[in-house]
Amino acid sequence: MVHNLLKVHMLDQIPTTVEFINLLIKEAPAAIAILDKNMRYLAYSDRWLTDYAISKTSIVGESHYDYFPDLRPEWIEEHQKALQGETIEARDQKFERLDNSEIWMRRKYMPWRDTDNNIAGIVIFNEVTTAHMQLLETLETLKKTNQELNDSKTLQNLILENFPDYIFIKDSDFKIVMANRNFINIYPPEKRDYVIGYTTFEEYETEEVDLFLEMDKKALMEGYSEIIEHIISPDGVRRTLFTKKIRFENNRNEAYILGIAIDVTERETLIKTLKDQNEELAAFSYRASHDLKGPLVSMQRLASYIYEDLNEGEIEEAKENILKIQKQSENLVQLVADILDLTKATLKDVVFEKVNITAIIENLLDKYDMLIKDNDVEIRFDKDMYVLSEATRITQILENLIINGVNYADVAKTQRFVSISLEQKKNSYQLLIEDNGIGIPAEAGEDIYKLFTRYNTLADGTGIGMAIVKKHVDKLDGKIGYTSSEQGTLFKLIIPGKIGEVL
Amino acid sequence: MNKYSVLIVDDSEADRYLLKRDLKGIKNITHVHEASNGKEALDFLTNHENNSKQYPNKFPPLFIFFDINMPVIDGFGFLKGFDEIKDGYENYDSIIFIMFTTSQLQQEIDLALSYEFVKEYLIKGDIDKTTLKERLSKYH
Known part of the structure; x- marks a missing residue:
């Protein structure tokens, strides 16, 4: 009876003619064969013939083992078990064919019964699932690869975003196709959306662009270029960059340039400062x-x-x-x-303390008593002048400037004086030292702070005094300037800090 | 024998004294003028009328000894200044300038000798009376 073999709902709706059954078997999209007790073919699907490359038009009545002579013994056993009434199901199994290719198969053997309910043979349901299984394998590999790729990407982004300087990639038309955050941030906010996809050459001076192009082209042609470039970035900052450009190809053989630029501004500045200081030192030693x-x-x-x-x-x-x-x-x-x-x-480094300027001046009056009396100069100053600064430096500044004022007093003037006053500014204080002496020649300018420069013979000088004053002012982060004429000289010092005892 | 005067331009009183003393042995020298810097020296040289009257036939000096490091106008300023005024006076191109200094910096020596009127370069402390006399005798 057909309905023992096929368990289908709405069975009574379906025609049970032999032609219909044959059609179902023939057209089945899998390899199905119905065999008798002696494993001879009674019916089979078209796929049975194609899957097993059987070129005969009909194999009805022929033995299954004629077409599968090298069948595994376990399978033959399984056939027999099925003939005894067992349903054998083998899930996806991999086999190696004779030509070393691999094949995946699912097999199912079921007994079928005749009208007397006696087992009359078996039905073999085979499915070649090679493509499916291979796809699954590929899928697994892909998943793994994808995971590795994601990890790689995460790491790449971590590196790019945390790289302290600049990384970028340009294509062979010199357009930027990738740039890290630092690179993008050197462009002003309104221009940041016009970096990726553009050359951004319009943001730089022509000479700078010429150099960029030269290095880009060199990298494309020779594979590599490096340069130390001094540029003014679009954010207005002057930078010295050590830039390497490396050519690479993607998997479509399209050429790109990887650019890595390290900011060496500080280093270059340091090198220049050291060189300058060494020269200064050598010149000083000589003098x-x-x-x-x-x-x-x-x-x-x-x-x-x-x-x-x-x-x-x-x-x-x-x-x-x-x-x-x-x-x-x-x-x-x-x-x-x-x-x-x-x-x-x-x-020496600067260490701040309460400095009593009035007391310093009083000490100077004592130390240089004879000189001041000989030159007949009045020293004018206020009581209780305090600043938060360094006593030694302030002392030397005052000593040099006040005694200069005394030494260069003008004999032609009757009331000769040197006055010192202190005034608080916003975040700094101002020290004024004024005299009515003979003045400093107009040509002198900023040269007065240069070592070993003397403008007057009246006083014996080593030519170092003003250089000492300048060094102290510099160390205190202050500024010094003067105006002078035949009427006298006024030195103005502005030093960061506050007047008084408390910070 | 030609008698002549010399001018010493140096800011160190001691060095002027020492050179003056070294020159004592040379009988042809009638006067040793002194200036303590380049400005004083230029003023002395440009005060032609008065000095010619005061020192008839002995002005301008035949030799001028000059140092480099001096205030107001230093040795090089003096040379430059003299170069600018010398053509305005008769005989000034026959004055012989002698650099007299402790400096041994080649640049400074070369710069001084680049003026055609600077004929000699002497190092203080390496020169004594006899050598001095010999060096000067080449010129008169």
């Missing part, structure tokens, strides 16, 4: 030793003349020359002290 050598040579020669004079009884001459030696050695001592002060001014 200092030269200035030391002069008085020492004079002292040597004076000594030999003193010896001569004493031998010849020229006592007066000898006495005068001894005084000359004393003066030379005083100069030397002063020079060495000034060099030491200048070195300290350059090297």
Whole structure:
């Protein structure tokens, strides 16, 4: 009975003619075969013939084992079991064909019964699932690859976004196709949407663009280029960048340029500063030793003349020359002290403390009492002038400027003075040192702070004093300027900080 | 024997004294003028009328010894200044300039000798009376 074999709903709606059954079997989209007890074919689907490359038009009545002579023993056993009444189902199994290709199969063997309900044979349902299984395998591999790709992408993004400088990729038309956040952020906000997909050459000077193109082309042609470039970025900042450009191809052999730019501005600035400082040091060493050598040579020669004079009884001459030696050695001592002060001014770090400016000035009046009286100069200043600063630096600044004012007092003026005043500004204080002396020549300008420059013979100077003042002002992050004429000189110092005892 | 005067331009009183003393042995020198910087020296040289009267036939000086490091106008300023005024006076192109300094910086030596009126370069402390006399005797 057909309905033992086929369990279908609405069975009574379906025609049960042999023709219809044959049609179903023939057209089945899988390899199905109905065999008798002796494993001879009774019916089969077209797919049975095509799947197993059987080129005969009909194999009815022929043995299954004629077409599958090398069947595995386990399968033959399974056939027999099915003939005994068992339903055998084998899920997807992989086999290797004779030509080493692989094949996946699903098999089902079911017994079928005749009208007397006796097992009359088996039905074999086979499905070649190679494509399906291979697709599944490929899918698994793809999933894994996809996961690795995602991990890779995550890592790439992590690197790009955290890279402290600039990474970008250009295509062979020099358009930017990728850029990290830092790169995009050097463009002003309104231009950031016009970076990817553009060359952005309009944002730079022609000379800069020419250099970009040169390096791009070099990378495309030779595979690599590197340069240290000084540019003004679209955000207006001057940068010195060490830029490497590397050519690479994608899987369609299209050429791209990977650009990596490291900001070396600080390094370059540091290198320049070091070079400048070394030159300054070398020049200073030379001048200092030269200035030391002069008085020492004079002292040597004076000594030999003193010896001569004493031998010849020229006592007066000898006495005068001894005084000359004393003066030379005083100069030397002063020079060495000034060099030491200048070195300290350059090297020491600033440590803030309460500085009593009034007390410093009073000390200077004491120390230079004779000089001030000889030049007949009045020192004017207020009581209780305090600043938060460094005592040593303020002292040396005041000492140099005030005593200069005393030394360069104008004998032609009757009321000679040097006045010191202190005024609080917003976040800084202003120190004014004013005199009515002979003034500083107009041509001097900023040269007065240069080492070993002296503009006047009236006072014995080592030419280092003003350089010391400038170094101290620089170290305090302050500014110094002056105006001068025959009426006198006014020095104005503006130093960050506050007046008074409390920060 | 030709008698002549010399001018010493140096800001160090001691160095002017020493050179003056070294020159004492040379009998032809009638006067040793002194200036303590380039400006004083130029003023002295440009004060032609008065000085010619005061030192008849002995002005301008035949030799000018000059140092480099001096305030107001230094040695190079002096050379430049002299170069500019020398053609305005008779005989000034026959004055012989002698650099007299402790400096041994080649740039400075070359710069000084680049003026055709600077004929000699002497190092303080390396020169004594005898050598000085020899060097000067080449020129008169």
